[in-house]
Amino acid sequence: QQQVKQSPQSLIVQKGGIPIINCAYENTAFDYFPWYQQFPGKGPALLIAIRPDVSEKKEGRFTISFNKSAKQFSLHIMDSQPGDSATYFCAASIISNSGYALNFGKGTSLLVTP
Amino acid sequence: NAGVTQTPKFQVLKTGQSMTLQCAQDMNHNSMYWYRQDPGMGLRLIYYSASEGTTDKGEVPNGYNVSRLNKREFSLRLESAAPSQTSVYFCASAWDRGEQYFGPGTRLTVT
Numbered sequence: 001q002q003q004v005k006q007s008p009q010s011l012i013v014q015k016g017g018i019p020i021i022n023c024a025y026e027n028t029a030f031d032y033f034p035w036y037q038q039f040p041g042k043g044p045a046l047l048i049a050i051r052p053d054v055s056e057k058k059e060g061r062f063t064i065s066f067n068k069s070a071k072q073f074s075l076h077i078m079d080s081q082p083g084d085s086a087t088y089f090c091a092a093s094i095i096s097n098s099g100y101a102l103n104f105g106k107g108t109s110l111l112v113t114p
Numbered sequence: 115n116a117g118v119t120q121t122p123k124f125q126v127l128k129t130g131q132s133m134t135l136q137c138a139q140d141m142n143h144n145s146m147y148w149y150r151q152d153p154g155m156g157l158r159l160i161y162y163s164a165s166e167g168t169t170d171k172g173e174v175p176n177g178y179n180v181s182r183l184n185k186r187e188f189s190l191r192l193e194s195a196a197p198s199q200t201s202v203y204f205c206a207s208a209w210d211r212g213e214q215y216f217g218p219g220t221r222l223t224v225t
Contacts, residue, residue: 006156009154034213034214041218041219042218042219043118043206043216043219044157044204044216045215045216046213046214049213077142089156089157100145101147101159101162101170101172102147102157102209102214103158103159103173104117104149104155104156104157104158105153105156107154107155107156109216
């Protein structure tokens, strides 16, 4: 059962556009929401993360918006560049007896055209 | 710092063969994880370990076993490989909470 639902599956924007990727979750016990970026042939790398006590977090051109009541969060990429073309994964984590396991969305393939 | 290293990078197995994927980290992290990545499925957790001597099942543990050999090393074993285990396998490590650092992956094909 997919605990984090991500959309869209793929996205094409022109350079300078603002792609938006959305994620939704059901488990209100989740308390850490990271976004990972993955380039072809590489492992995912943390891009930005948020905790549910804030509604927005910005790091450079990347912004997470978080809506706790709707159980949704989204990634916005300002002034997107061709180098941002990658697959993006949202995730959510919860503590368990063995630590903090991440539940990933299925990913969004982003293409930024010149 | 090498970060998280995985061996091998590529492997082809025949159905029924066994193999062990190796993972090591040099960041002194407590937690380590094994994921598999399949097209359109995202990353799915196979097993994880909060510390030496502890392991726990993730979302898709069937057909796999793990060993947390010491703080640095966490191996994933396929006892009898099946074509459904064709995938890219990623190891990751982390402090208790926060950023997980991923290795470069092992691309496994089972024929």
